[in-house]
Amino acid sequence: MILCDIGNSFLHFYYHGKVWRESKDNLSVKDSKEIIIFISVNEELTKTLLYSHASCFDLTPFLSLDTNYKGLGVDRIAACKAIKDGVIVDAGSAITIDVMQQGIHLGGYILPGIAQYKKVLGLIPILDCEMNLGVSVDTFPQNTRDAVSFGMLKSILLMIENTSKSKKIYFTGGDGKFLSRFFVNCIYDELLVFKGMQKVITEEITSKGIVL
Amino acid sequence: MILCDIGNSFLHFYYHGKVWRESKDNLSVKDSKEIIIFISVNEELTKTLLYSHASCFDLTPFLSLDTNYKGLGVDRIAACKAIKDGVIVDAGSAITIDVMQQGIHLGGYILPGIAQYKKVLGLIPILDCEMNLGVSVDTFPQNTRDAVSFGMLKSILLMIENTSKSKKIYFTGGDGKFLSRFFVNCIYDELLVFKGMQKVITEEITSKGIVL
Structure with a gap:
């Protein structure tokens, strides 16, 4: 499982304790056996990820936060969850x-x-x-x-x-x-942000027996 | 005597207790008997003033301030003088x-x-x-x-x-x-800014008998 936080300028990755960022024009090839679980605030950059890797999963629908704020970005929600x-x-x-x-x-x-x-x-x-x-x-x-x-x-x-x-x-x-x-x-x-994503994956997906 | 403070976006004028601003593309014709005393932080806008009016006088050389600041804009100096x-x-x-x-x-x-x-x-x-x-x-x-x-x-x-x-x-x-x-x-x-300009005109020019 690779985590990916897609911002407005870069795609940020987390895998096996390592973090790094890539630009949309120069995405590296990832292990095809790994699923990439992502959140994104930028549609254009999301497309480049989806084209580059077969197995991607959008975590956004599983992210929720107790707030009155309308339109809070998913990256901000993920960080808050942490x-x-x-x-x-x-x-x-x-x-x-x-x-x-x-x-x-x-x-x-x-x-x-x-x-x-x-x-x-x-x-x-x-x-x-x-x-x-x-x-x-x-x-x-x-x-x-x-x-x-x-x-x-x-x-x-x-x-x-x-x-x-x-x-x-x-x-x-x-x-x-x-x-x-x-x-x-x-x-x-x-x-x-990745810690928040990991928490959501544990609490909302794997603990409920959902298979990605 | 008309005072003029030339900024980065507009030319600001003071005459007979009134202030107003004009854009460089639409400068009004001023009374040709009046001298325009100006300060400026923008060369391009200064040129449009000089082309539009025969009698202009740059107050900059008469502006000085007790400061260690290097490169303080003349408009800031004029305001500080006030x-x-x-x-x-x-x-x-x-x-x-x-x-x-x-x-x-x-x-x-x-x-x-x-x-x-x-x-x-x-x-x-x-x-x-x-x-x-x-x-x-x-x-x-x-x-x-x-x-x-x-x-x-x-x-x-x-x-x-x-x-x-x-x-x-x-x-x-x-x-x-x-x-x-x-x-x-x-x-x-x-x-x-105009009060600072007026002070400099009084102290450095008219009180010394300099005729503009």
Whole structure:
């Protein structure tokens, strides 16, 4: 069994304790005896997976979450399923922040991802500069590159801080490790979405004797 | 004398107590007896002004500010010249935030403007939605549109709050009035840049007997 989380930019795989990502234009051939259990937020990328592998299974119908949020992405649901209490920060193309309390999803919000931020500011020629991810967030910037980097980085950090307060923070996604460095009561877990998927597979499928 | 502040999107004018903005493709004819004193952060838009009016004067060389910041835009310098103490938030195509203390500029930073935010998120199809500027910033969002709007609005508010603390906030620019509603110790002054320009004209030009 191979797990696959299809995002907006990449397909993320989990198999035998290993995680890796692939682009849609360059999908590797997988062991044909293995089933790929997937979730997806992107139809185009899903098609490339379905064309590349005979045995695929969409886990989406089995994912449910106690929430009032309408239209929560399946990747966010899967990550939420992996924890009972805390704040989940999935820092990829976009940064999604979700709050869980006693197994209930209280809501969440979305910020531009670090790479997206650069694109948006690049629309104004004089602000089209490389981000300085080493910028100090404790002193006022003294040049344009730092001013832009500080605005991007500090606004993300303040939002996470304001949301988490004393709650534990679970970072995941490509920029999750970087962001986790700024917090104490947190962990970085690149497997969070896969752990949620695994939990759903155990609770909703294999424990009920359903054969995939 | 007509004052003109040339931004990245529009030319902003001040004349006889009135302010208005014009686009570069549709510049109105001004009284040829009046000199236009301008500052600019955009060369292309500057050219359209110079072609449209015979008597123009660039105030830039007369603008100076006590600061360590390298490459501070002339519009930001002009706004800073207008106050001695406080935080200036100029919310236009980009949002610039500058801190003044006893006439000294301590530094500043840059956030994407509200309209820019929408463009950046529009790069991800499922996030391509109209902002809800009426979103609550005190409860967790429960749908995608609110999640994106909350992320944009609350991150701007937290940054301004974190910077200003007990300092007075001076809002200016197109979205300045909207943002000022969220704060108590603040004013909205659409004339801030022009007041700074006027101060420089008085102190550096007319008081020295220079004839324009």
